[in-house]
Amino acid sequence: MIEIKVPTVGESISEVTLVKWLKKEGDYANRDEVLCELESEKATFELTAEQAGTLHIVAEENATLKIGDLACTIDETAAKPAGAPAAGAPAAAPAAPKAEKAAEAPKAAPQSDVKASPVANAIMSDKQVNAADVKGSGAQGRIMKQDVLEAINNAGKRGGAAAFTREDKVQKMSNLRKTISRRLVEAKNSTAMLTTFNEVDMTRIMEVRKLYKDSFKESHGVNLGFMSFFTRACSMALLEWPAVNAYIDGDSLIYHDYCDISIAVSAPKGLVVPVIRNAESLSMAGIEQKVVELAKKARDNKLTPDEMAGGTFTITNGGVFGSLMSTPIINIPQSAILGMHKIQDRPMAINGKVEIRPMMYLALSYDHRIIDGRESVGFLVRVKELLENPELMLIGKDPVKALLEL
Template identity: 70%
Template sequence: MAIEIKVPTVGESINEVTLLKWTKKDGEYVERDEVIAELESEKATFEVNAEKAGVLKTGAKEGDTLQIGDLLATIDDTAEKPAAAAKTEEAPKAAEKPAEAKPQQPAAPTAAPAADVKATPVASAIIADKKVNPSDIAASGSNGKILKGDVLAALSNPGKKTFGGAELFSRNVRNEKMTNLRKTISRRLVEAKNTTAMLTTFNEVDMTAIMDIRKKYKDAFKEAHGVGLGFMSFFAKACAVALAEWPSVNAYIDGDQLVYHDYADISIAVSTPRGLTVPVIRNVESLSMADIEKKVIELAGKARDSKLTADELTGGTFTITNGGVFGSLMSTPIINIPQSAILGMHKIQERPMAINGQVVIRPMMYIALSYDHRIIDGRESVSFLVRVKELLESPEQLLAAKDPVKLLLEL
């Protein structure tokens, strides 16, 4: 009997998906609950599992656009498991005792390119001998491996770098179908530009205090919580405090209503090979620094592996994006609708600053707040950004949301 596998429902407003890839081949025997395919909707990527064990018969091609409920594949659950697979399961799990390792003669030292460079042994030797920058070599081998001919071609054409291994003076043009995710990103960005009165205000933060804290406590923090102490937890907590003080920045417009949120669900922009995603960290105001760092790692990992659920991508009230990881010094981020504001972090750069009449070098970061002027006035936007700056430059205020001295003096 053939079991039909249909495209599942993945969201109320989603009508179609794209078949990214088959993880099992046509005619291959699959086990129950084994992943057979990956589908992409306009919001996320998700897996399809085999409902029963049997032989898979694919019904669509990779790259096809499918409607919800369309037939994706069938599984013949009456087919017998191949003898090779059955024997593999019956084989004892204990591995044979490895033979005693024989002492090896120390190999002669050989020069080699960086460990993350994929190249054949001959190509590696030439790269090391001629001191060629691997990034200037157009790799033509499988999986981006650099071959001997690629290195020789780079040496014969110094300073001339082609696109993806194409010939010199190539005029090649490629057409690729936009993915559902890229279509959604395109639509939402244009909608944000066309439907909001977007404006950006800037400030700069002296990161000395945060960098000193990280330097002093990073090892103890890692040992205590099993996660590194990054910058995002400081920014997320600072934004949560400032959002409570300036609620309009944490609100959005719904028709003729203003919707305010008495909590901070902060979206974190994550760049993936398939495009930009913004998973949400819920109730940041109620989380510890370690909780935030763990959630950032979890969501970033899911984003890179295309494992985010629709629930993890919806419902944010404010967004933080970090262009600094790519070297951006300043930018004007676009609002993540229906939200009304987004904070842009940037590269930390040492600059001369005037402190108490003296010129000193400090690690400075420009920060930017893009906001919807329909709901947020200049006073609120500037005051919010100044408050974030104060909290980051005096992180002890994150505990009581107030200057300790003013708290002591009851001011």
């Protein structure tokens, strides 16, 4: 009998939650087959069979386990059932349908199996909306953002009549949610947090994306999004304003000569912040590829603790949910976080004339113990300048001024 115990998943992690068994009691498991999902305070990971055999479950779902606790056992002496798939082999195909069944129209897939757009997924996770309660309007029933918003607005209405209940739902906080709660309170209580605001004219970035989005995707295999512009602009500004990229460690100030940018992503089980390492050295395509990779891992709960540790600065985008302005909370031990918001057409005074421009409010929350007002405002103004003139991101200054060595 082989004992399968909870492995060590990080220096600071002492317990995990057993989220879900993927195999049932008495099932036969092949070697390296996934048995269950475990969730730590930082990430979700899988427990696999060390040898092939019959599974005997010890720990129940939603149980809190210490590192080294017994999760299950595998009886490696058990005979393999007839018809069980070999390791790595797909399950046997179902028998061919009868002739009269073949003529029937295919049944629609259950709503809960229908895919949703990333924004729709994020909203459903944040608002605790069941996908089965949302009618998708996209291609092949894909759930879109507007579908979720309509479902939320029409919640409680059945057949045109309001349905009122007084039921309470009690749900145990996950380790991830408890960690998020603890860190947010700690950030508010242990830092001298202040927020400064500015706004950026997104006209040039939107023109660049419109002009080059097709050729960019053809060349690099990823879409040209907003995040690459913001990540690159922040990386350049952080190198010019090093205090914004630093943090306090006891009585010392730790400055970084690199930019590890944390990107806040709404995952099914809460907000996570995977890190783009050395963002200052990545190309626009490199940033976009990394964003896609990390966002997919976040949605699939596949992020590792290492992928979420060690960021020096955070970018969060509340605009995808429609936020016009907010004050983001610092991701400690970092000293600053940039909040992006919704792009909205607004009348602006341009050279003495009123023009409609796509504007976005930016918010920089920072720890006033290490970052002064001059540095916070200077950093945000530099980010604004780079975003409104994306060609400056190539060499860091106006090409004509570079030519004249000014």
